[in-house]
Amino acid sequence: MADVVLKNVQKSFGKAKVIYGVDLDIRDGEFVVFVGPSGCGKSTLLRLIAGLEDITAGDLSIGGERVNDLAPAKRGIAMVFQSYALYPHMNVYDNMAFGLELAKSSRAEIDRKVREAARLLQIEALLDRKPRQLSGGQRQRVAIGRAIVRDPKVFLFDEPLSNLDAALRVQTRIEIAKLHTDTRATMIYVTHDQVEAMTLADRIVVLNAGRVEQVGSPLELYHRPANLFVAGFIGSPQMNFIECRVAGVGPDEVLVSLPGGGSVSVPVLPHGVATGESITLGIRPDHVRISPEGALTGRVELVEELGENHLLYVDAGQGRRLTVREPGDARHEVGGTVSLDLAREFCHLFKSTGEALPSRVGTTNPAPSSPDLASRAA
Amino acid sequence: MSGAVAQTGVPVQSHVQGRRSSLTRSRIRAAWLFIAPSLIILALIAGWPLARTIWFSFTDADLNSLSDYEFIGFENYLANYDGEWLGLLTDPDWWHSVWNTVWFTLVSVSIETVLGIIVALILNAAFPGRGIMRAIILIPWAIPTVVSARMWNWMLHDQFGVINDMLLRLGLIAAPITWTANPDTALWTVVMVDVWKTTPFMALLILAALQMLPSDIYEAAKVDGVHPVRVFFRVTLPLIKPALLVAIIFRALDALRVFDLIYVLTSNAKDTASMSVYARQQLVDFQEVGLGSAASTLIFLIIALLTVMTLAAGRVRLGEDPR
Ligand SMILES: Nc1ncnc2c1ncn2[C@@H]1O[C@H](COP(=O)(O)OP(=O)(O)O)[C@@H](O)[C@H]1O
Numbered sequence: 001m002a003d004v005v006l007k008n009v010q011k012s013f014g015k016a017k018v019i020y021g022v023d024l025d026i027r028d029g030e031f032v033v034f035v036g037p038s039g040c041g042k043s044t045l046l047r048l049i050a051g052l053e054d055i056t057a058g059d060l061s062i063g064g065e066r067v068n069d070l071a072p073a074k075r076g077i078a079m080v081f082q083s084y085a086l087y088p089h090m091n092v093y094d095n096m097a098f099g100l101e102l103a104k105s106s107r108a109e110i111d112r113k114v115r116e117a118a119r120l121l122q123i124e125a126l127l128d129r130k131p132r133q134l135s136g137g138q139r140q141r142v143a144i145g146r147a148i149v150r151d152p153k154v155f156l157f158d159e160p161l162s163n164l165d166a167a168l169r170v171q172t173r174i175e176i177a178k179l180h181t182d183t184r185a186t187m188i189y190v191t192h193d194q195v196e197a198m199t200l201a202d203r204i205v206v207l208n209a210g211r212v213e214q215v216g217s218p219l220e221l222y223h224r225p226a227n228l229f230v231a232g233f234i235g236s237p238q239m240n241f242i243e244c245r246v247a248g249v250g251p252d253e254v255l256v257s258l259p260g261g262g263s264v265s266v267p268v269l270p271h272g273v274a275t276g277e278s279i280t281l282g283i284r285p286d287h288v289r290i291s292p293e294g295a296l297t298g299r300v301e302l303v304e305e306l307g308e309n310h311l312l313y314v315d316a317g318q319g320r321r322l323t324v325r326e327p328g329d330a331r332h333e334v335g336g337t338v339s340l341d342l343a344r345e346f347c348h349l350f351k352s353t354g355e356a357l358p359s360r361v362g363t364t365n366p367a368p369s370s371p372d373l374a375s376r377a378a
Numbered sequence: 379m380s381g382a383v384a385q386t387g388v389p390v391q392s393h394v395q396g397r398r399s400s401l402t403r404s405r406i407r408a409a410w411l412f413i414a415p416s417l418i419i420l421a422l423i424a425g426w427p428l429a430r431t432i433w434f435s436f437t438d439a440d441l442n443s444l445s446d447y448e449f450i451g452f453e454n455y456l457a458n459y460d461g462e463w464l465g466l467l468t469d470p471d472w473w474h475s476v477w478n479t480v481w482f483t484l485v486s487v488s489i490e491t492v493l494g495i496i497v498a499l500i501l502n503a504a505f506p507g508r509g510i511m512r513a514i515i516l517i518p519w520a521i522p523t524v525v526s527a528r529m530w531n532w533m534l535h536d537q538f539g540v541i542n543d544m545l546l547r548l549g550l551i552a553a554p555i556t557w558t559a560n561p562d563t564a565l566w567t568v569v570m571v572d573v574w575k576t577t578p579f580m581a582l583l584i585l586a587a588l589q590m591l592p593s594d595i596y597e598a599a600k601v602d603g604v605h606p607v608r609v610f611f612r613v614t615l616p617l618i619k620p621a622l623l624v625a626i627i628f629r630a631l632d633a634l635r636v637f638d639l640i641y642v643l644t645s646n647a648k649d650t651a652s653m654s655v656y657a658r659q660q661l662v663d664f665q666e667v668g669l670g671s672a673a674s675t676l677i678f679l680i681i682a683l684l685t686v687m688t689l690a691a692g693r694v695r696l697g698e699d700p701r
């Protein structure tokens with residue numbers, strides 16, 4: 001059993017507080033991704049789990065045992081660093097074997113493990129090479145191999161793909177997912193890339209400035225972001241945000257008036273919002289439709305053709321820019337006027353505190369999850 | 379149309395080539411122009427004295443009448459008079475000074491290397507006041523050798539020296555030791571003062587190498603649970619080896635030329651004379667410019683040979699960049 005439990009874990013570097021009380025319950029065999037903007041404390045949180053930094057306050061337990069004061073080597077973890085952290089003077093074989101040599105393994109046992117990992121990662125032909133003779137992708141494989149041979153209960157990855165080019169990133173991502181299926185080990189993976197987070201994670205932990213914003217499955221975060229930050233962070237292109245006013249409140253819907261004069265009735269629980277209050281409406285580019293009698297009108301500022309779909313950047317007045325994603329080739333030109341319709345069941349409302357209004361009970365996922373997540377992930 | 383292009387194409391190309399080579403020629407000319415002054419100065423201050431010394435080593439010149447000498451071939455080095463071999467190569471004092479120098483070099487550089495590594499490792503760790511410590515440790519290196527040798531001479535004085543006084547008070551010795559005069563302790567004393575003086579230099583060079591090392595591999599080793607001592611021998615040492623070799627070569631070449639330290643600490647004592655001390659004695663005290671020049675020439679040859687050998691050995695290993 002290798003569940004990882006964080007209870008009010010905090011970290012300060014001197015006077016600078018970096019992690020503000022994180023509570024997390026990572027189950028055995030789960031693939032959890034920490035995602036968040038650069039500098040939000042993802043690496044620090046991972047290094048706290050690894051034992052490379054001391055925990056300032058709170059409790060960390062791995063496999064039911066409190067490990068706050070345990071050396072990294074005793075925690076049953078293996079870590080893959082963003083910079084690979086390979087020993088530059090050792091060949092690939094020694095890089096993988098070095099950490100094992102003290103672990104009371106016999107020569108033959110070490111040899112078997114190293115060759116097994118090399119086979120798994122298809123780096124058997126490289127065993128005699130030095131790291132400098134390898135490409136970035138090969139180095140990353142060696143770094144992963146070094147983690148595999150330790151047979152850890154928990155794998156920790158710190159942005160393992162960020163130094164690779166796009167094609168290699170996709171390929172290695174798939175291999176990491178496969179490694180997870182094969183080993184069933186608990187994996188904690190840090191990235192700033194939400195596509196990696198969406199595709200790899202069983203659960204995503206969205207971090208912002210040292211605090212957990214939301215924890216949930218990729219689709220939960222996508223469809224029901226708990227706040228403005230998560231809504232803006234998850235999903236690409238970013239969700240559109242429109243400043244509105246509450247025009248009316250029903251038992252399970254909120255009527256908002258749009259800046260251009262139109263209005264939308266959003267099926268969410270009002271949760272104490274009052275008529276006249278200002279509120280932020282959020283809607284993803286896929287759910288803004290071009291239709292003859294839309295609630296908003298605007299001028300097309302920019303068109304981006306992506307082949308399978310296209311993006312329209314529409315100026316809806318007062319510098320408010322909306323992104324619209326439509327399938328196929330663009331049928332509108334820059335400078336043209338379009339009328340936009342907001343699909344009401346896909347609208348999110350955020351109070352001025354940033355908190356999202358909960359969607360109506362029963363409407364779990366706005367059913368046919370039309371956002372072509374799969375194609376976006378690729 | 380295409381024919382015209384082909385026709386004009388050829389001369390254009392050769393014209394470009396011609397211009398390129400004239401550019402290269404003017405670059406080479408400029409390069410010579412820039413290095414000429416330093417070459418001339420080098421020839422004047424290094425080449426000329428060296429050539430003169432080598433020339434004198436083949437003469438019977440005397441310090442009293444430097445202009446009045448004769449060419450005597452290799453007689454300063456080796457000569458046979460009536461079946462008796464004479465000359466520098468037969469002088470036991472010369473060979474003793476060679477041995478002293480080599481012994482001094484091996485022992486002092488070894489100790490300095492080990493101590494330098496230890497000091498560098500300590501200074502490389504994060505602790506409060508590290509910046510000040512780094513400055514303080516350099517003080518012995520910053521003091522001119524003659525000054526520090528004089529200072530140690532006083533501290534080691536058999537009657538008034540603070541070191542004998544301390545050892546006596548602590549009861550470690552029964553009678554004062556004549557550190558620099560006693561043949562048993564003299565060379566060790568020289569080594570100790572040299573270690574005191576040049577360990578900071580070693581430490582600084584090694585510290586620079588340590589700071590170039592990536593920190594992530596140490597974290598990887600920590601996660602893998604590799605013992606720090608093992609990490610030092612298997613990771614740190616191989617990675618700083620190129621810098622360490624350079625530092626050792628520097629120090630060894632310096633140590634082979636040792637003069638001021640020994641001269642100030644033990645004067646002209648035969649027991650501790652280095653090659654340089656021997657040469658100075660022949661040249662100045664005995665006024666034997668020919669013999670002294672022969673000794674100087676041999677020192678030059680020995681050091682040049684060792685330098686070429688270490689550089690050749692070093693190049694093989696340095697070329698094998700560990701990164
Ligand atoms: N050793 C350290 N000393 C002081 N501040 C640090 C240290 N490591 C990280 N920080 C700070 O902690 C914050 C989070 O860093 P990090 O966890 O690396 O962010 P990221 O989410 O990009 O991985 C940053 O503001 C960084 O400056």
Ligand SMILES: [Mg+2]
Pocket residue numbers: 042043044159
């Ligand atoms: Mg980071």
